[in-house]
Amino acid sequence: MSAIEQAELENFSADWRDFPVLNRALTSRLQSDGIEVEWDDKRVSHYHFLWLRDNCPCPQCIHPGTREQIFEIIDVPEDLRAETAELKGDELLVRWQDGHESAYGTGWLRAHSYDSESRQERQQTLRTANVWKTDLAIPTFDYKAVMSEDQALLQWLLAVRDTGLTLMTGMPTTEDIMEQVAHRISFIRESNFGTLFEVRTKVEAVNSNAYTSLQLPAHTDLPTRELQPGLQFLHCLVNDATGGESTFVDGFAIAKAVREQSPEDFKLLTEVPVSFRNKAPQSDYRSYAPIIGLDARGEISEIRLANWLRAPFDVAGADMPAFYRAYRRFFALTRDPAFIVSHRLAAGEMWCFDNRRTMHARNAFDQTSGMRHLRGCYMDRDELLSRILVLQRTC
Amino acid sequence: MSAIEQAELENFSADWRDFPVLNRALTSRLQSDGIEVEWDDKRVSHYHFLWLRDNCPCPQCIHPGTREQIFEIIDVPEDLRAETAELKGDELLVRWQDGHESAYGTGWLRAHSYDSESRQERQQTLRTANVWKTDLAIPTFDYKAVMSEDQALLQWLLAVRDTGLTLMTGMPTTEDIMEQVAHRISFIRESNFGTLFEVRTKVEAVNSNAYTSLQLPAHTDLPTRELQPGLQFLHCLVNDATGGESTFVDGFAIAKAVREQSPEDFKLLTEVPVSFRNKAPQSDYRSYAPIIGLDARGEISEIRLANWLRAPFDVAGADMPAFYRAYRRFFALTRDPAFIVSHRLAAGEMWCFDNRRTMHARNAFDQTSGMRHLRGCYMDRDELLSRILVLQRTC
Numbered sequence: 104m105s106a107i108e109q110a111e112l113e114n115f116s117a118d119w120r121d122f123p124v125l126n127r128a129l130t131s132r133l134q135s136d137g138i139e140v141e142w143d144d145k146r147v148s149h150y151h152f153l154w155l156r157d158n159c160p161c162p163q164c165i166h167p168g169t170r171e172q173i174f175e176i177i178d179v180p181e182d183l184r185a186e187t188a189e190l191k192g193d194e195l196l197v198r199w200q201d202g203h204e205s206a207y208g209t210g211w212l213r214a215h216s217y218d219s220e221s222r223q224e225r226q227q228t229l230r231t232a233n234v235w236k237t238d239l240a241i242p243t244f245d246y247k248a249v250m251s252e253d254q255a256l257l258q259w260l261l262a263v264r265d266t267g268l269t270l271m272t273g274m275p276t277t278e279d280i281m282e283q284v285a286h287r288i289s290f291i292r293e294s295n296f297g298t299l300f301e302v303r304t305k306v307e308a309v310n311s312n313a314y315t316s317l318q319l320p321a322h323t324d325l326p327t328r329e330l331q332p333g334l335q336f337l338h339c340l341v342n343d344a345t346g347g348e349s350t351f352v353d354g355f356a357i358a359k360a361v362r363e364q365s366p367e368d369f370k371l372l373t374e375v376p377v378s379f380r381n382k383a384p385q386s387d388y389r390s391y392a393p394i395i396g397l398d399a400r401g402e403i404s405e406i407r408l409a410n411w412l413r414a415p416f417d418v419a420g421a422d423m424p425a426f427y428r429a430y431r432r433f434f435a436l437t438r439d440p441a442f443i444v445s446h447r448l449a450a451g452e453m454w455c456f457d458n459r460r461t462m463h464a465r466n467a468f469d470q471t472s473g474m475r476h477l478r479g480c481y482m483d484r485d486e487l488l489s490r491i492l493v494l495q496r497t498c
Numbered sequence: 499m500s501a502i503e504q505a506e507l508e509n510f511s512a513d514w515r516d517f518p519v520l521n522r523a524l525t526s527r528l529q530s531d532g533i534e535v536e537w538d539d540k541r542v543s544h545y546h547f548l549w550l551r552d553n554c555p556c557p558q559c560i561h562p563g564t565r566e567q568i569f570e571i572i573d574v575p576e577d578l579r580a581e582t583a584e585l586k587g588d589e590l591l592v593r594w595q596d597g598h599e600s601a602y603g604t605g606w607l608r609a610h611s612y613d614s615e616s617r618q619e620r621q622q623t624l625r626t627a628n629v630w631k632t633d634l635a636i637p638t639f640d641y642k643a644v645m646s647e648d649q650a651l652l653q654w655l656l657a658v659r660d661t662g663l664t665l666m667t668g669m670p671t672t673e674d675i676m677e678q679v680a681h682r683i684s685f686i687r688e689s690n691f692g693t694l695f696e697v698r699t700k701v702e703a704v705n706s707n708a709y710t711s712l713q714l715p716a717h718t719d720l721p722t723r724e725l726q727p728g729l730q731f732l733h734c735l736v737n738d739a740t741g742g743e744s745t746f747v748d749g750f751a752i753a754k755a756v757r758e759q760s761p762e763d764f765k766l767l768t769e770v771p772v773s774f775r776n777k778a779p780q781s782d783y784r785s786y787a788p789i790i791g792l793d794a795r796g797e798i799s800e801i802r803l804a805n806w807l808r809a810p811f812d813v814a815g816a817d818m819p820a821f822y823r824a825y826r827r828f829f830a831l832t833r834d835p836a837f838i839v840s841h842r843l844a845a846g847e848m849w850c851f852d853n854r855r856t857m858h859a860r861n862a863f864d865q866t867s868g869m870r871h872l873r874g875c876y877m878d879r880d881e882l883l884s885r886i887l888v889l890q891r892t893c
Contacts (some may be wrong), residue, residue, distance in 0.1 A: 136819070149815050153822045158810050171806040175715055177826050177833070215810045217818065225812075293685050295884070320570055328880050330725040376794035387887035388880055391794050399771035399786050411566040415553050415610045417620075420544050423612065424531070427548045428576065435572050485723050485783060489690070492782035 122210035124193050131188045131195055138188045140195065140212065148216035152183050155197060158215070159205035231402065232460070233265050234356035239444050242266050246273040249287065256287055257494040259455075260487060263334065267457035268351055268444070274338065274451045281338035281453060281478050289486035292332055294325060295386050302337075302477040304344070321352050321437040321462035322409035324481070327381040327388035331407060333484030335458040339448040343473030349454060350445040350464040354406030357436045357462075358395045361429070368429035373397055375426055378414035379407070394433065396459075405459040410434070437462060448477070459484070517605035519588050526583045526590055533583045535590065535607065543611035547578050550592060553610070554600040626797065627855070628660050629751035634839050637661050641669040641848075644682065651682055652889040654850075655882060658729065662852035663746055663839070669733065669846045676733035676848060676873055684881035687727055689720060690781050697732075697872040699739070716747050716832040716857035717804035719876075722776040722783035726802060728879030730853040734843040738868030744849060745840040745859040749801030752831045752857075753790045756824070763824035768792055770821055773809035774802070789828065791854075800854040805829070832857060843872070854879070 127143040137151040157176045159165075164174035179201070187198045195207045213221075242262035248255035249271065262269045274280055282299070285291050291298050325331050337349075362369035372395040381388045396405030418426050436442060448454065456463070458481070522538040532546040552571045554560075559569035574596070582593045590602045608616075637657035643650035644666065657664045669675055677694070680686050686693050720726050732744075757764035767790040776783045791800030813821050831837060838859075843849065851858070853876070 151815070151818045151822070154811060154818055157822075169806075172808070173806070175805055175829065176822070177830050181823065181826065215812070217812055217815055219814065222812065222814065289690065290688050293688065295684065295881070329878070385888060386884045388884050389887075390880075393794070399788070410570055411564075411568070413567070416549060417610070417612055417617065419614065419617065420546070420612055423546045423549055427546070427552075427571070431572050431576065434570065438572075483724070485785075486690070489781045489783050492784075493780060 122208055122214045124208075124210040124213075126209075126213050128190050128193075128195065128209040128212070131190050133185060133188045138185060138195070138197065140190075140209075142213065146216075146218065146220055148213070148218045148221060150212070150216075152185055153179075153181070154217075155185070155205065155207070156183055156199065156203075158207070159203070160207065160211075161203075161205060163203075164205075229400070230265065232267065232355050234359060235266065235268075235353045235444070236356060236442050237440060237444055239266075239268070239353075241268060241270050241444065241446060243270045243272055246271055246275075246284070249284070253494055254498050257491065257498045260288065260491050260494070263455055263457065264487060264491060267353065267355070267460040269455050270446065271453040271455065272451065274453055276340045276450050278340070278478065281336055281480060284338075284453065285336055285480055285482060288490045289482060292481040292483050294328075294332070294481060295388075298480060300479045302475075302479065304475045319464065320410050320434070321350070321464040323354070323406055323462055324409075324458050325388075326379040326407045326409050327390050327412055329390055329392075330483070331405070332458050332481035334455060334482040334487060335463075335479060336453060336455050336482070337448070337477050337479045338453040339450050339477050341474050341476040342448060342450050344475040345469050345472040346447075347475060348445045348447045350443055351456065352437050352442040352444070352462050352464075354408075354437075354460050354462045355403050357433060357442060358403045358406065360436055360442075361395075361433050365429070365432065367425070368432050369395070371422075371426055371429040372433060375418055375422070377407075377416065379409065379412045380414050381412050394430070406462060407459075408433075408462065437464075457484070517603055517609045519603075519605040519608075521604075521608050523585050523588075523590065523604040523607070526585045528580060528583045533580060533590070533592065535585075535604075537608065541611075541613065541615055543608070543613045543616060545607070545611075547580055548574075548576070549612075550580070550600065550602070551578055551594065551598075553602070554598070555602065555606075556598075556600060558598075559600075624795070625660065627662065627750050629754060630661060630663075630748045630839070631751060631837050632835060632839055634661075634663070634748075636663060636665050636839065636841060638665045638667055641666055641675075641679070644679065648889055649893050652886065652893045655683065655886050655889070658850055658852065659882060659886060662748065662750070662855040664850050665841065666848040666850065667846065669848055671735045671845050673735065673873065676731055676875060679733075679848065680731055680875055680877060683877060683885045685877075687876040687878050689723075689727070689876060690783075693875065695874045697870070697874065699870045714859065715805050715829070716745070716859040718749070718801055718857055719804075719853050720783075721774040721802045721804050722785050722807055724785055724787075725878070726800070727853050727876035729850060729877040729882060730858075730874060731848060731850050731877070732843070732872050732874045733848040734845050734872050736869050736871040737843060737845050739870040740864050740867040741842075742870060743840045743842045745838050746851065747832050747837040747839070747857050747859075749803075749832075749855050749857045750798050752828060752837060753798045753801065755831055755837075756790075756828050760824070760827065762820070763827050764790070766817075766821055766824040767828060770813055770817075772802075772811065774804065774807045775809050776807050789825070801857060802854070803828075803857065832859075852879070 128140050129143055130141045132139045137149055138155065139147060139149050141147050153176060156179055164172065166173050184200050185197045186200055189196045193209050195209060195212060197205045244259040249259050259269060323331055324335060361372065373393050376391045376393050379390045392407055394408050395403060396407060398404035416426060523535050524538055525536045527534045532544055533550065534542060534544050536542050548571060551574055559567065561568050579595050580592045581595055584591045588604050590604060590607060592600045639654040644654050654664060718726055719730060768788050771786045771788050774785045787802055789803050790798060791802060793799035811821060
């Protein structure tokens with residue numbers, strides 16, 4: 104056991120959700136395998152005995168301080184039955200064969216019903232990403248407001264979550280500002296490139312001219328990692344060079360376009376794993392995953408692609424032409440002007456985008472024309488989502 | 499474009515692998531959709547035109563400094579054909595319709611063949627985890643050797659990767675030692691609990707007696723995160739208390755046992771997502787994933803389970819009894835003495851285990867009997883695997 108559990112137990116306070124009684128339970132019926140509750144809107148919910156026993160909220164089963172479960176479901180027999188079930192006020196009272204007693208708030212019970220109607224209802228409340236194309240009005244947020252007002256912070260974070268591309272303006276151009284903004288959300292994710300990275304080009308750096316003339320296509324950063332960084336921050340401290348526009352495409356919009364154009368190509372891109380590799384003197388990162396990732400609900404949840412970090416495709420010969428067809432379709436769409444959003448970052452502006460969704464392209468610029476200094480860092484989606492949920496408790 | 503790409507490009511040196519000629523190519527034949535090569539062991543490999551063109555190693559297609567691809571496959575037509583194909587020495591020379599020329603080393607070509615025999619051969623070289631039960635001789639490594647010899651470091655890391663549970667002995671008991679050992683591998687993964695965590699109990703801390711008497715079952719840490727930490731380090735600085743054994747089970751061994759006992763239960767545990775939640779005043783982490791995770795190859799790659807962080811199961815009513823049957827089967831095996839390994843960590847010893855595989859259980863101890871101080875941190879599997887590959891270049 105680690106300190107994490109200790110910390111989780113000590114810091115944990117209540118389940119922050121309330122479960123108000125939105126529907127009254129009219130009747131409860133003891134059945135052979137569970138308890139059936141009929142609600143005032145005619146919905147009927149069945150609760151299996153094990154499920155109910157597993158979720159008993161009494162202080163012997165749930166630690167009153169931590170609100171986490173102490174009880175373990177294998178400590179009752181699989182065929183455990185209730186002896187009585189009774190509605191009383193806003194509670195369902197259950198007495199078990201072994202004498203244990205449970206009282207469930209009907210608000211909680213209704214919120215966790217798993218009849219098909221209730222599950223469908225919950226499904227419908229799940230958010231889906233707002234996909235965008237070239238006509239996106241980039242959601243833009245003011246530094247001072249975000250730093251001083253929780254409501255402004257929340258609005259920014261919701262845009263990062265739902266649109267996946269945001270611009271912050273009015274930032275100082277001192278070196279520690281980006282970390283301060285990132286820490287309004289949470290801690291920064293380190294990589295083998297450090298906690299912060301610098302994109303700095305000076306007028307005299309002519310020896311890397313050839314290198315900067317490489318046209319890097321739209322991509323996600325660190326596709327060689329099992330978990331690509333969720334968010335990328337890029338703060339512009341100096342931009343006196345000409346050119347240097349940032350360009351972005353919504354990888355989710357492109358994945359959807361692929362699905363519309365060819366469900367078969369979409370299937371290949373979600374099912375066939377591709378190797379990404381990045382070898383350096385002190386590191387050798389390799390991943391093996393499909394280009395379009397789906398979450399446990401089957402929703403598009405991730406794009407993984409940097410053309411120059413791909414290993415040779417390793418699929419069965421009979422499938423190779425189809426896989427190239429799918430790959431080319433996806434890749435061609437990342438170049439389609441209909442999807443491309445671009446903006447030249449000025450000093451005091453910062454991008455914050457979803458690196459597992461919003462693909463960014465390398466922007467050419469004339470490095471003999473002036474200095475350019477961007478500073479970047481990563482964070483994971485978990486931290487973003489956690490911060491949003493905490494802010495939503497009070498905002 | 500971020501500094502990451504810059505760093506990746508600048509730091510990148512050659513593909514570190516050599517591809518010696520292990521089989522001679524006897525003939526090459528231009529076909530309607532690709533080139534067929536026959537090898538001296540009678541194997542016949544077919545390479546599609548697009549695949550070959552995509553992997554052209556010439557300096558216009560692959561940046562000679564970075565060894566990464568500049569060419570993008572959508573810049574040639576889908577029906578691109580070779581005009582000629584010819585074996586010359588250890589190279590396959592191809593001249594394309596558009597005049598571009600490619601020369602492939604036959605060693606490289608053979609190593610990347612995707613005929614079914616070649617793919618099967620590569621499949622067989624993939625390692626599988628060494629699963630263990632109670633009779634495991636815990637792989638044990640000496641601190642001094644690991645810190646001073648790359649070969650000893652490599653052996654330790656291979657054991658972490660393949661067995662998922664290791665003990666380090668002979669460590670100083672000063673506070674910064676664990677970080678130094680961790681940095682022999684790579685950087686530490688931060689969480690909302692910090693970069694390092696402390697498990698410290700003093701004789702006088704009687705007010706938390708009730709809390710420490712909680713029996714936490716075998717679990718993985720931070721199952722509420724999209725990516726659970728890969729490795730957990732726990733360094734014992736002081737252990738004067740009686741009791742306090744660490745106990746572990748191999749979650750992969752248990753998953754395999756479930757699969758043997760009931761393929762149907764195994765399927766449910768790999769397919770039905772479960773919510774894990776952890777709410778605190780300043781955080782609210784939620785994940786939604788199956789308890790047994792499979793990788794892109796279909797191999798067991800992860801266990802995700804902490805009984806007290808589970809949300810109520812949300813599966814269709816008709817499937818609920820079967821899901822409880824599967825969950826109880828898995829959970830019961832984590833208590834089965836046949837799977838449990840235990841050892842009482844002494845001062846100067848450290849665990850390093852795979853947190854996504856090796857489940858650890860809370861160990862009760864008498865905190866009135868003496869002081870106990872463990873220090874822990876996390877790291878991801880990517881860092882472990884990268885370090886192994888780098889060490890293997892020279893060890």
